[in-house]
Amino acid sequence: MGGEEAVPESTGVSVELLAAVDLAGEIDGMEGRQLRMRMVTIEPGGVFGPLHDHKGRPGTVYVLQGTVTEHRDGAVAEYGPGVGWKEDRHTTHWLENRGTVPVVEISVDIVNQAPQ
Template sequence: MDDEQAPPETRGVTVELLDRVDLGPEIEGMEGRELRMRKVTIEPGGVLGPIHDHVDRPGTVYVLQGTVTDHRDGVATDYGPGVGWPEDRNTLHWLENRGTVPVVEISVDVVRSG
C-alpha cells in the first residue's frame, strides 16, 4: 500500500485485554486513569487504522511474532519480533501486516478509566 493513500479502516485485528491497573489509588493525580495491557493480533493483510494519535494515551508496543508495518509521517517502518516502539503525544500513525503470518504484539498504555 502506498503511504500517499488514505489508510483503510481496521480489519483482521483481534484485541485481548490481558490486565489493567487503576492508577488512582496508586499514584497521586492519576484518578480516572488506568494502566492497560493488551495482546493485539493482526492477521496477514490486516490493518489497525484508520490513522490515529496517542494524545492523552501514551504507551509502548512490543512485537512477539511477525512483522508489523508502522505508517507515520509518510514513512513506513517494519518492526519484527523482539522490537518495540513508544507511542507518545506526537505519534500519529496506522499499522498493517504485509506479511504471511499473524503479527502478535503486546500493547501497554495509560488510558482514561471506563
C-alpha cells in the same frame, strides 16, 4: 494531512485485554486513568486503523511474532519480534501486516477509564 495516502479502516484485528490497573491512589494525579496491557493480533493483510493519535494515551509495543508495518508521519517502518515502538503525544499512525503470518504484539498504555 494533505497529499498522504488514504488510510484503510481496521480489518483482521483482534484485541485481548490481558491486565489492567486502576491508577487512582497509586500515583497522585492519575485519577480516572488505567494502566493496561493488551495482546493485539493482526492477521496477514490486516490493518489496525484508521489513522489515530496517542494524545493522552502514551504506551509502548513489544512484537512477539511476525513483522508489523507502521505508517507514521509519511514514513514507513517495519518491526519484527522484539521491542517495537513508543507511542507518545506526537504519535499519529496506523499499522498493517504485509506478511504471511499473524502479527502478535503486546501493547502497554495508560488510558482514560471512560468508555471509548
